[in-house]
Amino acid sequence: METPTDPTPISHRISEGLSRVAMAIRSDEWTKAEATGLKPTQLAILDYLVGRKEAARVKEIAAHLGVSQPTATDSVAALERKGFVEKTSAAGDKRAAAIGITSAGRDALQAVGAVEDAATAAARTLPAQEQQDLLMSLVKIIRHLQEADAIPIQRMCATCRYFRPYQHKGAAKPHHCDFVNAAFGQSEFRIDCRDHETADPATRAATWDAFQEG
Ligand code: SF4
Structure with a gap:
Protein backbone atom coordinates (compact mmCIF):
# COMPACT_ATOMS: atom_id res chain seq x y z
CA MET A 1 0.00 0.00 0.00
CA GLU A 2 1.24 3.49 -0.82
CA THR A 3 1.78 5.73 2.25
CA PRO A 4 3.11 9.29 2.77
CA THR A 5 6.50 7.77 3.71
CA ASP A 6 6.64 5.64 0.57
CA PRO A 7 5.12 7.78 -2.20
CA THR A 8 5.29 7.23 -5.93
CA PRO A 9 7.40 9.87 -7.77
CA ILE A 10 5.82 13.33 -7.74
CA SER A 11 5.72 13.31 -11.56
CA HIS A 12 3.50 10.23 -11.37
CA ARG A 13 1.18 11.85 -8.83
CA ILE A 14 0.93 15.00 -10.99
CA SER A 15 -0.14 12.75 -13.87
CA GLU A 16 -2.71 11.11 -11.56
CA GLY A 17 -3.98 14.56 -10.61
CA LEU A 18 -4.30 15.66 -14.24
CA SER A 19 -6.20 12.46 -14.96
CA ARG A 20 -8.74 13.31 -12.20
CA VAL A 21 -9.18 16.81 -13.63
CA ALA A 22 -9.59 15.31 -17.11
CA MET A 23 -12.34 13.07 -15.69
CA ALA A 24 -14.34 16.16 -14.64
CA ILE A 25 -13.70 17.83 -18.00
CA ARG A 26 -14.86 14.74 -19.94
CA SER A 27 -18.00 14.54 -17.81
CA ASP A 28 -18.75 18.22 -18.53
CA GLU A 29 -18.11 17.70 -22.24
CA TRP A 30 -20.66 14.84 -22.32
CA THR A 31 -23.21 16.93 -20.43
CA LYS A 32 -22.76 19.91 -22.77
CA ALA A 33 -22.77 17.75 -25.89
CA GLU A 34 -25.89 15.85 -24.84
CA ALA A 35 -27.72 19.15 -24.25
CA THR A 36 -27.35 19.82 -27.98
CA GLY A 37 -27.86 16.20 -29.07
CA LEU A 38 -24.19 15.90 -30.05
CA LYS A 39 -21.19 13.77 -29.09
CA PRO A 40 -18.15 15.46 -27.47
CA THR A 41 -16.07 14.98 -30.64
CA GLN A 42 -18.78 16.67 -32.71
CA LEU A 43 -18.90 19.58 -30.27
CA ALA A 44 -15.09 19.87 -30.40
CA ILE A 45 -15.28 20.05 -34.20
CA LEU A 46 -17.75 22.94 -34.04
CA ASP A 47 -15.47 24.69 -31.55
CA TYR A 48 -12.53 24.24 -33.92
CA LEU A 49 -14.42 25.48 -36.97
CA VAL A 50 -16.10 28.50 -35.42
CA GLY A 51 -13.03 30.71 -35.19
CA ARG A 52 -11.42 29.75 -38.48
CA LYS A 53 -11.23 32.23 -41.30
CA GLU A 54 -11.46 29.40 -43.83
CA ALA A 55 -13.22 26.06 -44.00
CA ALA A 56 -11.10 23.09 -42.83
CA ARG A 57 -10.17 19.84 -44.55
CA VAL A 58 -11.13 16.66 -42.65
CA LYS A 59 -7.46 15.77 -42.18
CA GLU A 60 -6.87 19.15 -40.48
CA ILE A 61 -9.83 18.53 -38.17
CA ALA A 62 -8.55 15.04 -37.33
CA ALA A 63 -5.04 16.36 -36.63
CA HIS A 64 -6.32 19.13 -34.38
CA LEU A 65 -8.50 16.80 -32.34
CA GLY A 66 -5.94 13.98 -32.25
CA VAL A 67 -8.44 11.47 -33.71
CA SER A 68 -8.26 9.23 -36.77
CA GLN A 69 -9.47 10.52 -40.13
CA PRO A 70 -12.37 7.98 -40.26
CA THR A 71 -13.56 9.17 -36.81
CA ALA A 72 -13.43 12.79 -37.96
CA THR A 73 -15.24 11.87 -41.21
CA ASP A 74 -18.06 10.12 -39.27
CA SER A 75 -18.44 13.06 -36.87
CA VAL A 76 -18.49 15.57 -39.73
CA ALA A 77 -21.15 13.50 -41.53
CA ALA A 78 -23.32 13.48 -38.37
CA LEU A 79 -22.92 17.26 -38.01
CA GLU A 80 -23.79 17.75 -41.67
CA ARG A 81 -27.02 15.71 -41.24
CA LYS A 82 -27.98 18.03 -38.36
CA GLY A 83 -27.26 21.11 -40.47
CA PHE A 84 -24.43 22.30 -38.18
CA VAL A 85 -21.69 22.14 -40.84
CA GLU A 86 -21.62 22.24 -44.63
CA LYS A 87 -19.22 21.15 -47.33
CA THR A 88 -17.54 23.81 -49.38
CA SER A 89 -14.41 24.15 -51.53
CA ALA A 90 -11.02 24.20 -49.85
CA ALA A 91 -9.11 27.49 -50.08
CA GLY A 92 -6.59 27.28 -52.92
CA ASP A 93 -8.03 24.03 -54.33
CA LYS A 94 -11.55 24.23 -55.72
CA ARG A 95 -11.70 20.45 -56.34
CA ALA A 96 -11.01 19.55 -52.69
CA ALA A 97 -13.83 19.56 -50.11
CA ALA A 98 -13.59 21.49 -46.88
CA ILE A 99 -15.93 21.83 -43.92
CA GLY A 100 -17.39 25.07 -42.65
CA ILE A 101 -19.71 25.79 -39.73
CA THR A 102 -23.29 26.98 -40.43
CA SER A 103 -25.25 29.57 -38.47
CA ALA A 104 -27.17 26.70 -36.80
CA GLY A 105 -23.81 25.26 -35.70
CA ARG A 106 -22.76 28.63 -34.27
CA ASP A 107 -26.03 28.89 -32.35
CA ALA A 108 -25.56 25.39 -30.87
CA LEU A 109 -22.03 26.23 -29.78
CA GLN A 110 -23.09 29.54 -28.28
CA ALA A 111 -25.81 27.83 -26.25
CA VAL A 112 -23.39 25.39 -24.55
CA GLY A 113 -20.61 27.98 -24.23
CA ALA A 114 -22.70 30.02 -21.81
CA VAL A 115 -22.43 27.27 -19.14
CA GLU A 116 -19.27 27.37 -16.99
CA ASP A 117 -17.73 23.93 -16.58
CA ALA A 118 -16.63 22.44 -13.26
CA ALA A 119 -12.86 22.53 -13.99
CA THR A 120 -13.01 26.24 -14.92
CA ALA A 121 -14.97 26.99 -11.76
CA ALA A 122 -12.41 25.05 -9.70
CA ALA A 123 -9.45 26.87 -11.32
CA ARG A 124 -11.14 30.19 -10.53
CA THR A 125 -10.97 29.40 -6.80
CA LEU A 126 -7.12 29.62 -6.89
S1 SF4 B 1 0.55 35.12 -30.37
FE1 SF4 B 1 -0.74 33.81 -31.70
S2 SF4 B 1 -1.70 32.37 -30.28
FE2 SF4 B 1 -0.94 34.09 -29.06
S3 SF4 B 1 -2.65 35.54 -28.91
FE3 SF4 B 1 -1.43 36.14 -30.71
S4 SF4 B 1 -2.37 35.11 -32.46
FE4 SF4 B 1 -3.12 34.10 -30.60
Missing part, protein backbone atom coordinates in the same frame (compact mmCIF):
# COMPACT_ATOMS: atom_id res chain seq x y z
CA PRO A 127 -5.42 32.95 -6.11
CA ALA A 128 -4.40 34.89 -9.25
CA GLN A 129 -0.67 34.08 -8.94
CA GLU A 130 -1.39 30.36 -8.50
CA GLN A 131 -3.61 30.42 -11.59
CA GLN A 132 -0.79 32.04 -13.57
CA ASP A 133 1.84 29.60 -12.29
CA LEU A 134 -0.43 26.64 -13.08
CA LEU A 135 -1.07 28.02 -16.58
CA MET A 136 2.68 28.28 -17.22
CA SER A 137 3.27 24.75 -15.93
CA LEU A 138 0.55 23.43 -18.22
CA VAL A 139 2.09 25.28 -21.18
CA LYS A 140 5.41 23.54 -20.48
CA ILE A 141 3.77 20.12 -20.16
CA ILE A 142 1.74 20.61 -23.36
CA ARG A 143 4.81 21.80 -25.21
CA HIS A 144 6.76 18.73 -24.09
CA LEU A 145 3.92 16.43 -25.20
CA GLN A 146 3.95 18.14 -28.61
CA GLU A 147 7.70 17.74 -28.98
CA ALA A 148 7.37 14.05 -28.07
CA ASP A 149 4.63 13.69 -30.74
CA ALA A 150 2.22 12.54 -28.02
CA ILE A 151 -0.30 15.21 -29.12
CA PRO A 152 -0.63 17.41 -32.22
CA ILE A 153 0.59 21.01 -32.15
CA GLN A 154 -1.89 23.05 -30.18
CA ARG A 155 -3.08 26.55 -30.98
CA MET A 156 -1.09 28.17 -28.16
CA CYS A 157 1.17 31.22 -28.20
CA ALA A 158 4.34 29.16 -27.77
CA THR A 159 3.94 27.69 -31.27
CA CYS A 160 2.45 30.73 -32.99
CA ARG A 161 4.20 32.72 -35.68
CA TYR A 162 2.81 35.93 -34.19
CA PHE A 163 4.30 35.38 -30.71
CA ARG A 164 7.18 37.67 -29.66
CA PRO A 165 8.27 36.58 -26.16
CA TYR A 166 9.70 39.30 -23.93
CA GLN A 167 9.63 41.96 -26.66
CA HIS A 168 8.79 44.40 -23.82
CA LYS A 169 11.31 43.21 -21.24
CA GLY A 170 10.64 44.48 -17.72
CA ALA A 171 7.10 45.61 -18.52
CA ALA A 172 4.02 44.21 -16.76
CA LYS A 173 2.98 42.83 -20.15
CA PRO A 174 6.32 41.61 -21.53
CA HIS A 175 5.11 39.61 -24.55
CA HIS A 176 3.78 40.83 -27.87
CA CYS A 177 1.22 39.41 -30.29
CA ASP A 178 1.90 40.58 -33.82
CA PHE A 179 -1.54 39.46 -34.98
CA VAL A 180 -3.37 42.08 -32.93
CA ASN A 181 -0.22 44.22 -32.43
CA ALA A 182 -0.62 44.33 -28.66
CA ALA A 183 1.41 43.52 -25.55
CA PHE A 184 0.24 40.82 -23.18
CA GLY A 185 1.30 39.25 -19.88
CA GLN A 186 1.89 35.72 -18.64
CA SER A 187 -1.68 35.38 -17.39
CA GLU A 188 -3.01 36.18 -20.88
CA PHE A 189 -1.00 33.42 -22.54
CA ARG A 190 -3.34 31.48 -24.86
CA ILE A 191 -3.73 27.70 -24.96
CA ASP A 192 -6.30 27.54 -27.76
CA CYS A 193 -6.26 30.75 -29.80
CA ARG A 194 -8.43 30.94 -32.89
CA ASP A 195 -6.03 33.40 -34.55
CA HIS A 196 -3.06 31.05 -34.07
CA GLU A 197 -0.90 30.19 -37.05
CA THR A 198 1.77 27.55 -36.56
CA ALA A 199 5.32 28.82 -36.90
CA ASP A 200 7.91 26.75 -38.76
CA PRO A 201 9.98 24.33 -36.60
CA ALA A 202 13.11 26.55 -36.44
CA THR A 203 11.05 29.58 -35.39
CA ARG A 204 9.16 27.52 -32.81
CA ALA A 205 12.42 26.34 -31.26
CA ALA A 206 13.93 29.85 -31.19
CA THR A 207 10.74 31.34 -29.76
CA TRP A 208 10.60 28.73 -27.02
CA ASP A 209 14.26 29.37 -26.07
CA ALA A 210 13.57 33.12 -25.89
CA PHE A 211 10.47 32.46 -23.78
CA GLN A 212 12.42 30.23 -21.39
CA GLU A 213 15.32 32.61 -21.04
CA GLY A 214 12.96 35.49 -20.24
Whole structure:
Protein backbone atom coordinates (compact mmCIF):
# COMPACT_ATOMS: atom_id res chain seq x y z
CA MET A 1 0.00 0.00 0.00
CA GLU A 2 1.24 3.49 -0.82
CA THR A 3 1.78 5.73 2.25
CA PRO A 4 3.11 9.29 2.77
CA THR A 5 6.50 7.77 3.71
CA ASP A 6 6.64 5.64 0.57
CA PRO A 7 5.12 7.78 -2.20
CA THR A 8 5.29 7.23 -5.93
CA PRO A 9 7.40 9.87 -7.77
CA ILE A 10 5.82 13.33 -7.74
CA SER A 11 5.72 13.31 -11.56
CA HIS A 12 3.50 10.23 -11.37
CA ARG A 13 1.18 11.85 -8.83
CA ILE A 14 0.93 15.00 -10.99
CA SER A 15 -0.14 12.75 -13.87
CA GLU A 16 -2.71 11.11 -11.56
CA GLY A 17 -3.98 14.56 -10.61
CA LEU A 18 -4.30 15.66 -14.24
CA SER A 19 -6.20 12.46 -14.96
CA ARG A 20 -8.74 13.31 -12.20
CA VAL A 21 -9.18 16.81 -13.63
CA ALA A 22 -9.59 15.31 -17.11
CA MET A 23 -12.34 13.07 -15.69
CA ALA A 24 -14.34 16.16 -14.64
CA ILE A 25 -13.70 17.83 -18.00
CA ARG A 26 -14.86 14.74 -19.94
CA SER A 27 -18.00 14.54 -17.81
CA ASP A 28 -18.75 18.22 -18.53
CA GLU A 29 -18.11 17.70 -22.24
CA TRP A 30 -20.66 14.84 -22.32
CA THR A 31 -23.21 16.93 -20.43
CA LYS A 32 -22.76 19.91 -22.77
CA ALA A 33 -22.77 17.75 -25.89
CA GLU A 34 -25.89 15.85 -24.84
CA ALA A 35 -27.72 19.15 -24.25
CA THR A 36 -27.35 19.82 -27.98
CA GLY A 37 -27.86 16.20 -29.07
CA LEU A 38 -24.19 15.90 -30.05
CA LYS A 39 -21.19 13.77 -29.09
CA PRO A 40 -18.15 15.46 -27.47
CA THR A 41 -16.07 14.98 -30.64
CA GLN A 42 -18.78 16.67 -32.71
CA LEU A 43 -18.90 19.58 -30.27
CA ALA A 44 -15.09 19.87 -30.40
CA ILE A 45 -15.28 20.05 -34.20
CA LEU A 46 -17.75 22.94 -34.04
CA ASP A 47 -15.47 24.69 -31.55
CA TYR A 48 -12.53 24.24 -33.92
CA LEU A 49 -14.42 25.48 -36.97
CA VAL A 50 -16.10 28.50 -35.42
CA GLY A 51 -13.03 30.71 -35.19
CA ARG A 52 -11.42 29.75 -38.48
CA LYS A 53 -11.23 32.23 -41.30
CA GLU A 54 -11.46 29.40 -43.83
CA ALA A 55 -13.22 26.06 -44.00
CA ALA A 56 -11.10 23.09 -42.83
CA ARG A 57 -10.17 19.84 -44.55
CA VAL A 58 -11.13 16.66 -42.65
CA LYS A 59 -7.46 15.77 -42.18
CA GLU A 60 -6.87 19.15 -40.48
CA ILE A 61 -9.83 18.53 -38.17
CA ALA A 62 -8.55 15.04 -37.33
CA ALA A 63 -5.04 16.36 -36.63
CA HIS A 64 -6.32 19.13 -34.38
CA LEU A 65 -8.50 16.80 -32.34
CA GLY A 66 -5.94 13.98 -32.25
CA VAL A 67 -8.44 11.47 -33.71
CA SER A 68 -8.26 9.23 -36.77
CA GLN A 69 -9.47 10.52 -40.13
CA PRO A 70 -12.37 7.98 -40.26
CA THR A 71 -13.56 9.17 -36.81
CA ALA A 72 -13.43 12.79 -37.96
CA THR A 73 -15.24 11.87 -41.21
CA ASP A 74 -18.06 10.12 -39.27
CA SER A 75 -18.44 13.06 -36.87
CA VAL A 76 -18.49 15.57 -39.73
CA ALA A 77 -21.15 13.50 -41.53
CA ALA A 78 -23.32 13.48 -38.37
CA LEU A 79 -22.92 17.26 -38.01
CA GLU A 80 -23.79 17.75 -41.67
CA ARG A 81 -27.02 15.71 -41.24
CA LYS A 82 -27.98 18.03 -38.36
CA GLY A 83 -27.26 21.11 -40.47
CA PHE A 84 -24.43 22.30 -38.18
CA VAL A 85 -21.69 22.14 -40.84
CA GLU A 86 -21.62 22.24 -44.63
CA LYS A 87 -19.22 21.15 -47.33
CA THR A 88 -17.54 23.81 -49.38
CA SER A 89 -14.41 24.15 -51.53
CA ALA A 90 -11.02 24.20 -49.85
CA ALA A 91 -9.11 27.49 -50.08
CA GLY A 92 -6.59 27.28 -52.92
CA ASP A 93 -8.03 24.03 -54.33
CA LYS A 94 -11.55 24.23 -55.72
CA ARG A 95 -11.70 20.45 -56.34
CA ALA A 96 -11.01 19.55 -52.69
CA ALA A 97 -13.83 19.56 -50.11
CA ALA A 98 -13.59 21.49 -46.88
CA ILE A 99 -15.93 21.83 -43.92
CA GLY A 100 -17.39 25.07 -42.65
CA ILE A 101 -19.71 25.79 -39.73
CA THR A 102 -23.29 26.98 -40.43
CA SER A 103 -25.25 29.57 -38.47
CA ALA A 104 -27.17 26.70 -36.80
CA GLY A 105 -23.81 25.26 -35.70
CA ARG A 106 -22.76 28.63 -34.27
CA ASP A 107 -26.03 28.89 -32.35
CA ALA A 108 -25.56 25.39 -30.87
CA LEU A 109 -22.03 26.23 -29.78
CA GLN A 110 -23.09 29.54 -28.28
CA ALA A 111 -25.81 27.83 -26.25
CA VAL A 112 -23.39 25.39 -24.55
CA GLY A 113 -20.61 27.98 -24.23
CA ALA A 114 -22.70 30.02 -21.81
CA VAL A 115 -22.43 27.27 -19.14
CA GLU A 116 -19.27 27.37 -16.99
CA ASP A 117 -17.73 23.93 -16.58
CA ALA A 118 -16.63 22.44 -13.26
CA ALA A 119 -12.86 22.53 -13.99
CA THR A 120 -13.01 26.24 -14.92
CA ALA A 121 -14.97 26.99 -11.76
CA ALA A 122 -12.41 25.05 -9.70
CA ALA A 123 -9.45 26.87 -11.32
CA ARG A 124 -11.14 30.19 -10.53
CA THR A 125 -10.97 29.40 -6.80
CA LEU A 126 -7.12 29.62 -6.89
CA PRO A 127 -5.42 32.95 -6.11
CA ALA A 128 -4.40 34.89 -9.25
CA GLN A 129 -0.67 34.08 -8.94
CA GLU A 130 -1.39 30.36 -8.50
CA GLN A 131 -3.61 30.42 -11.59
CA GLN A 132 -0.79 32.04 -13.57
CA ASP A 133 1.84 29.60 -12.29
CA LEU A 134 -0.43 26.64 -13.08
CA LEU A 135 -1.07 28.02 -16.58
CA MET A 136 2.68 28.28 -17.22
CA SER A 137 3.27 24.75 -15.93
CA LEU A 138 0.55 23.43 -18.22
CA VAL A 139 2.09 25.28 -21.18
CA LYS A 140 5.41 23.54 -20.48
CA ILE A 141 3.77 20.12 -20.16
CA ILE A 142 1.74 20.61 -23.36
CA ARG A 143 4.81 21.80 -25.21
CA HIS A 144 6.76 18.73 -24.09
CA LEU A 145 3.92 16.43 -25.20
CA GLN A 146 3.95 18.14 -28.61
CA GLU A 147 7.70 17.74 -28.98
CA ALA A 148 7.37 14.05 -28.07
CA ASP A 149 4.63 13.69 -30.74
CA ALA A 150 2.22 12.54 -28.02
CA ILE A 151 -0.30 15.21 -29.12
CA PRO A 152 -0.63 17.41 -32.22
CA ILE A 153 0.59 21.01 -32.15
CA GLN A 154 -1.89 23.05 -30.18
CA ARG A 155 -3.08 26.55 -30.98
CA MET A 156 -1.09 28.17 -28.16
CA CYS A 157 1.17 31.22 -28.20
CA ALA A 158 4.34 29.16 -27.77
CA THR A 159 3.94 27.69 -31.27
CA CYS A 160 2.45 30.73 -32.99
CA ARG A 161 4.20 32.72 -35.68
CA TYR A 162 2.81 35.93 -34.19
CA PHE A 163 4.30 35.38 -30.71
CA ARG A 164 7.18 37.67 -29.66
CA PRO A 165 8.27 36.58 -26.16
CA TYR A 166 9.70 39.30 -23.93
CA GLN A 167 9.63 41.96 -26.66
CA HIS A 168 8.79 44.40 -23.82
CA LYS A 169 11.31 43.21 -21.24
CA GLY A 170 10.64 44.48 -17.72
CA ALA A 171 7.10 45.61 -18.52
CA ALA A 172 4.02 44.21 -16.76
CA LYS A 173 2.98 42.83 -20.15
CA PRO A 174 6.32 41.61 -21.53
CA HIS A 175 5.11 39.61 -24.55
CA HIS A 176 3.78 40.83 -27.87
CA CYS A 177 1.22 39.41 -30.29
CA ASP A 178 1.90 40.58 -33.82
CA PHE A 179 -1.54 39.46 -34.98
CA VAL A 180 -3.37 42.08 -32.93
CA ASN A 181 -0.22 44.22 -32.43
CA ALA A 182 -0.62 44.33 -28.66
CA ALA A 183 1.41 43.52 -25.55
CA PHE A 184 0.24 40.82 -23.18
CA GLY A 185 1.30 39.25 -19.88
CA GLN A 186 1.89 35.72 -18.64
CA SER A 187 -1.68 35.38 -17.39
CA GLU A 188 -3.01 36.18 -20.88
CA PHE A 189 -1.00 33.42 -22.54
CA ARG A 190 -3.34 31.48 -24.86
CA ILE A 191 -3.73 27.70 -24.96
CA ASP A 192 -6.30 27.54 -27.76
CA CYS A 193 -6.26 30.75 -29.80
CA ARG A 194 -8.43 30.94 -32.89
CA ASP A 195 -6.03 33.40 -34.55
CA HIS A 196 -3.06 31.05 -34.07
CA GLU A 197 -0.90 30.19 -37.05
CA THR A 198 1.77 27.55 -36.56
CA ALA A 199 5.32 28.82 -36.90
CA ASP A 200 7.91 26.75 -38.76
CA PRO A 201 9.98 24.33 -36.60
CA ALA A 202 13.11 26.55 -36.44
CA THR A 203 11.05 29.58 -35.39
CA ARG A 204 9.16 27.52 -32.81
CA ALA A 205 12.42 26.34 -31.26
CA ALA A 206 13.93 29.85 -31.19
CA THR A 207 10.74 31.34 -29.76
CA TRP A 208 10.60 28.73 -27.02
CA ASP A 209 14.26 29.37 -26.07
CA ALA A 210 13.57 33.12 -25.89
CA PHE A 211 10.47 32.46 -23.78
CA GLN A 212 12.42 30.23 -21.39
CA GLU A 213 15.32 32.61 -21.04
CA GLY A 214 12.96 35.49 -20.24
S1 SF4 B 1 -2.37 35.11 -32.46
FE1 SF4 B 1 -3.12 34.10 -30.60
S2 SF4 B 1 -1.70 32.37 -30.28
FE2 SF4 B 1 -0.74 33.81 -31.70
S3 SF4 B 1 0.55 35.12 -30.37
FE3 SF4 B 1 -1.43 36.14 -30.71
S4 SF4 B 1 -2.65 35.54 -28.91
FE4 SF4 B 1 -0.94 34.09 -29.06
